[in-house]
Amino acid sequence: MTDTLASWLQSDAPTSRRQAVAGNAYRAVRSILTNPTAMAGLLIVVLLILMAIFAPLLSGGKSPLDQDLAMRLAAPSAAHWFGTDELGRDILARTLYGARVTLTIVLLVSVVVVPIGLAVGTIAGYRGGWIDALLMRITDIFLAFPRLILALAFAAALGPGIENAVIAISLTAWPPYARIARSETLTIARSDFVQAAVLQGASTWRILFRHIVPLCLSSVIVRLTLDMAGIILTAAGLGFLGLGAQPPTAEWGAMVSSGRDVILDQWWVATIPGLAIFIVSLGFNLLGDGLRDVFDPKSA
Amino acid sequence: MSEPLLVVDNLEVTFPGRTQAIRAVRNASFTLGRERLGIVGESGSGKSTTGRALLGLVPRPGIVTAKTMSYEGKDLLHCSERDGQSLRGRRMSMVMQDPKYSLNPVKTVGRQIGETCRLHLRTGRRETEQRTLAMLEAVQIRDPERVFHLFPHQLSGGMGQRVMIAMMLIAEPDLLIADEPTSALDVTVQNEVLRILDDLVRDRGMGLILISHNLTVVSSFCDRVLIMYGGRIVEECAARDLQNARHPYTRALVAATPSLDNPRAELATVIRDPEWLK
Amino acid sequence: MTFEAPSVETMVRPALGRRVATIAQRIISFLATLAVTFVGLTAVTFFISRLTKIDPVLSVVGDKATKAAYDLAYHALGLDQPLVVQYLIYLKRLLSGDFGMSVLTSQPVLSDLLRVFPATLELSTVAIIIGVAVGVPAGVVAAARKGRWQDHVIRVVGLFGYSVPVFWLGLIGLFILYGQLGWVAGTGRLDVFYDGEVTPRTGLMLVDAALDGNWEIFSNAFSHLILPAGILGYFSLAYIARMTRSFMIDQLGQEYVTAARIKGNSFWRTVWRHAFPNIMVPLITVIGLSYASLLEGAVLTETVFAWPGLGLYITHALFNSDMNAVLGGTVLVGSVFITINLVCDLLYKLFDPRLRSQ
Numbered sequence: 001m002t003d004t005l006a007s008w009l010q011s012d013a014p015t016s017r018r019q020a021v022a023g024n025a026y027r028a029v030r031s032i033l034t035n036p037t038a039m040a041g042l043l044i045v046v047l048l049i050l051m052a053i054f055a056p057l058l059s060g061g062k063s064p065l066d067q068d069l070a071m072r073l074a075a076p077s078a079a080h081w082f083g084t085d086e087l088g089r090d091i092l093a094r095t096l097y098g099a100r101v102t103l104t105i106v107l108l109v110s111v112v113v114v115p116i117g118l119a120v121g122t123i124a125g126y127r128g129g130w131i132d133a134l135l136m137r138i139t140d141i142f143l144a145f146p147r148l149i150l151a152l153a154f155a156a157a158l159g160p161g162i163e164n165a166v167i168a169i170s171l172t173a174w175p176p177y178a179r180i181a182r183s184e185t186l187t188i189a190r191s192d193f194v195q196a197a198v199l200q201g202a203s204t205w206r207i208l209f210r211h212i213v214p215l216c217l218s219s220v221i222v223r224l225t226l227d228m229a230g231i232i233l234t235a236a237g238l239g240f241l242g243l244g245a246q247p248p249t250a251e252w253g254a255m256v257s258s259g260r261d262v263i264l265d266q267w268w269v270a271t272i273p274g275l276a277i278f279i280v281s282l283g284f285n286l287l288g289d290g291l292r293d294v295f296d297p298k299s300a
Numbered sequence: 301m302s303e304p305l306l307v308v309d310n311l312e313v314t315f316p317g318r319t320q321a322i323r324a325v326r327n328a329s330f331t332l333g334r335e336r337l338g339i340v341g342e343s344g345s346g347k348s349t350t351g352r353a354l355l356g357l358v359p360r361p362g363i364v365t366a367k368t369m370s371y372e373g374k375d376l377l378h379c380s381e382r383d384g385q386s387l388r389g390r391r392m393s394m395v396m397q398d399p400k401y402s403l404n405p406v407k408t409v410g411r412q413i414g415e416t417c418r419l420h421l422r423t424g425r426r427e428t429e430q431r432t433l434a435m436l437e438a439v440q441i442r443d444p445e446r447v448f449h450l451f452p453h454q455l456s457g458g459m460g461q462r463v464m465i466a467m468m469l470i471a472e473p474d475l476l477i478a479d480e481p482t483s484a485l486d487v488t489v490q491n492e493v494l495r496i497l498d499d500l501v502r503d504r505g506m507g508l509i510l511i512s513h514n515l516t517v518v519s520s521f522c523d524r525v526l527i528m529y530g531g532r533i534v535e536e537c538a539a540r541d542l543q544n545a546r547h548p549y550t551r552a553l554v555a556a557t558p559s560l561d562n563p564r565a566e567l568a569t570v571i572r573d574p575e576w577l578k
Numbered sequence: 579m580t581f582e583a584p585s586v587e588t589m590v591r592p593a594l595g596r597r598v599a600t601i602a603q604r605i606i607s608f609l610a611t612l613a614v615t616f617v618g619l620t621a622v623t624f625f626i627s628r629l630t631k632i633d634p635v636l637s638v639v640g641d642k643a644t645k646a647a648y649d650l651a652y653h654a655l656g657l658d659q660p661l662v663v664q665y666l667i668y669l670k671r672l673l674s675g676d677f678g679m680s681v682l683t684s685q686p687v688l689s690d691l692l693r694v695f696p697a698t699l700e701l702s703t704v705a706i707i708i709g710v711a712v713g714v715p716a717g718v719v720a721a722a723r724k725g726r727w728q729d730h731v732i733r734v735v736g737l738f739g740y741s742v743p744v745f746w747l748g749l750i751g752l753f754i755l756y757g758q759l760g761w762v763a764g765t766g767r768l769d770v771f772y773d774g775e776v777t778p779r780t781g782l783m784l785v786d787a788a789l790d791g792n793w794e795i796f797s798n799a800f801s802h803l804i805l806p807a808g809i810l811g812y813f814s815l816a817y818i819a820r821m822t823r824s825f826m827i828d829q830l831g832q833e834y835v836t837a838a839r840i841k842g843n844s845f846w847r848t849v850w851r852h853a854f855p856n857i858m859v860p861l862i863t864v865i866g867l868s869y870a871s872l873l874e875g876a877v878l879t880e881t882v883f884a885w886p887g888l889g890l891y892i893t894h895a896l897f898n899s900d901m902n903a904v905l906g907g908t909v910l911v912g913s914v915f916i917t918i919n920l921v922c923d924l925l926y927k928l929f930d931p932r933l934r935s936q
Contacts, residue, residue, distance in 0.1 A: 141618035146915040148874045153908040157629040264757040274746030281741035389842035401833040416841045
């Protein structure tokens with residue numbers, strides 16, 4: 001039974017669209033599985049997701065919000081594997097719950113940035129002319145902005161909080177996706193099957209949506225994964241400065257900041273959450289590198 | 301023809317791959333004196349790799365082995381890197397296919413040619429310049445002083461290839477390997493470049509290995525011809541004896557060459573026998 | 579694209595006049611883009627300033643002002659004008675150097691910015707020197723030894739540079755190198771002990787101390803500078819090494835490199851004397867871009883190291899809701915960032931070797 005499934009997936013001459021799509025997906029997954037960088041990155045990302053989902057379980061039932069001033073700044077021990085912070089909260093629990101915040105930011109930014117980038121890029125690439133010029137000018141302008149500083153300024157104006165941090169980051173993060181989508185669109189729009197769809201009377205929206213966007217997706221996903229690390233670092237930076245998730249919510253950047261004053265004596269308060277940021281960022285970088293090797297080896 | 305310049309016995313070049321190794325050159329054996337040897341084959345036949353193996357420039361991860369590979373008695377296979385460097389350019393040299401890519405874009409023609417001179421003959425600046433200009437004249441470049449200061453992208457294909465020849469012959473090597481020297485050039489320019497090569501090789505009494513996919517050029521230019529297919533040498537004969545070649549691949553190649561003297565209604569195609577790859 | 583005129587050696591380079599015109603065209607287009615982007619940046623900062631929940635009138639007249647005074651100030655600030663006109667007034671003020679007043683320091687924001695800028699300049703410059711001095715050779719070696727252990731080590735070190743949060747690395751650095759080992763000095767530019775002892779000529783501590791001949795202060799300033807500059811330099815070198823490696827791998831696969839070996843050049847001589855000159859132009863633009871991004875990285879680094887530069891100024895202003903200062907700093911950093919980015923873009927297009935043959 002598995003034999004026939006495998007040969008169906010690996011067939012060089014797929015007989016249906018389903019088979020072709022499934023076959024491509026199968027080959028992509030196999031390439032990822034054999035690529036050590038991608039696997040390492042994938043492992044870390046999966047770990048992040050698991051940490052976030054199972055935080056209550058993994059923290060041994062401890063809450064990230066419970067203060068215990070008698071136990072403040074305790075060193076790592078059996079009772080508190082990663083020690084406690086300046087308010088006596090268990091750092092392991094806070095780190096685990098902090099994964100949820102990180103994941104939330106990652107997802108929200110992706111959900112905002114990818115559609116905007118795809119929309120701007122595909123429309124610019126497909127329509128050409130002055131629409132293209134205008135949209136690309138706007139994209140270039142946003143591309144030239146300094147990401148962190150602008151995010152700071154926005155957060156300063158809008159006030160702290162996760163949603164505002166997400167908006168601030170998204171505003172400067174979308175341009176590369178517009179660029180990618182546009183360059184892919186320019187290639188695809190000239191191809192025969194798009195011309196055929198036009199002749200069939202398909203509307204612009206239909207063509208963009210069902211034909212062009214799906215083909216841009218792989219480049220966009222690779223780029224997104226690579227950008228993810230930068231986004232996490234920017235978000236952590238904002239958290240470090242007190243913009244972002246507000247206390248008492250556990251957020252890794254803010255945790256590093258609160259550990260700053262005691263770094264010389266109680267090093268674990270700042271080190272552990274920072275390590276978490278580092279490892280997750282590393283994971284996305286590895287995964288992105290690996291995905292790029294699989295989907296777009298020329299640009300490696 | 302006294303001592304052979306080059307002795308090659310059982311040369312093997314293998315590229316280890318992920319699933320299987322690629323044997324680019326298999327059991328190649330030949331000798332070369334101060335004569336012209338042509339190596340003919342299609343892409344992938346191993347002819348270029350053979351040339352690079354002789355110079356010790358097979359790219360990683362290629363592995364080169366041979367029972368013997370020696371130049372004027374010196375072992376090419378096991379020589380040190382320093383010995384290799386003193387051989388390259390000075391005793392053995394190679395002219396590559398496309399001057400658009402084989403000349404350094406950011407250095408002037410004069411500097412690139414002069415470098416070979418300075419590396420091996422240790423000449424001072426003035427003497428290097430004189431020799432370079434003399435060499436440019438030798439390859440029939442009409443305005444050597446002007447061309448001396450040009451950059452490669454300012455040269456036409458024919459000029460670029462002449463610069464390449466000048467660059468590789470200025471240190472007066474005894475052996476020249478010409479790897480598809482005219483394949484990137486327009487037909488009108490090919491003959492000129494070949495003639496220049498012809499004159500220089502004859503005047504200096506050099507040995508020449510001409511690597512090409514073009515049987516006609518090789519057969520008219522060279523004394524002996526090696527035919528390569530699938531990494532193997534399948535035929536070795538004198539250029540004038542090509543009509544009487546024995547291997548079916550060679551015969552097919554000869555038959556496939558169009559001729560103005562004997563026009564045919566249909567050109568023969570080469571039907572490959574998998575047996576040839578064994 | 580070259581063309582062959584049979585048996586006539588033609589010069590393929592276009593006439594001098596045409597080339598000058600193309601370059602002029604490119605420069606004009608660059609200036610236009612610069613202007614438009616600057617307008618875009620100021621539009622964004624203007625928009626942000628209008629987003630803020632703080633009433634700008636109140637911050638001028640105070641909470642206890644009468645309605646008449648409020649209305650007067652409202653009119654004087656131009657807040658009753660349409661938004662576009664307000665923006666143009668804002669833009670005009672910026673261009674004449676009026677960035678508003680800082681609530682914190684009660685000084686004009688611009689003079690504040692100019693006061694703190696040299697500290698950031700010193701930090702970034704030393705950082706980029708480290709980045710180039712280590713990153714470029716590292717990238718070259720990684721490319722030349724591609725696939726071998728040198729390459730892997732360099733790539734891993736670079737990868738870490740992309741993944742580690744700068745503020746965390748700064749704290750760890752302080753903890754280990756200052757707290758535990760005492761190899762470097764702590765936060766700030768100088769020990770408190772030396773405060774005010776250096777004649778402020780350029781604002782660059784190392785230069786001023788050297789000009790004073792005061793080597794004790796010089797070495798103290800250096801030991802304060804080395805850790806933050808080293809950390810920023812690490813980020814810079816991670817990026818520079820990666821790009822250098824990528825450029826060099828491209829070049830080392832080219833035929834002219836093999837030709838250089840055929841001539842008898844040794845491997846490393848070929849790498850440095852033949853291949854490397856071909857990447858210098860894109861490399862310079864990469865270094866420029868890295869320098870621009872160092873300005874950003876400085877924000878967090880300065881916060882950790884209490885380094886009195888632009889970044890610290892902006893974050894301080896942030897914590898005290900001093901919007902004029904925040905936005906003024908944003909405009910300054912943003913403008914420098916944009917200018918460097920666009921200049922590098924222009925340089926690249928002007929000197930891209932691929933476009934040379936056209």
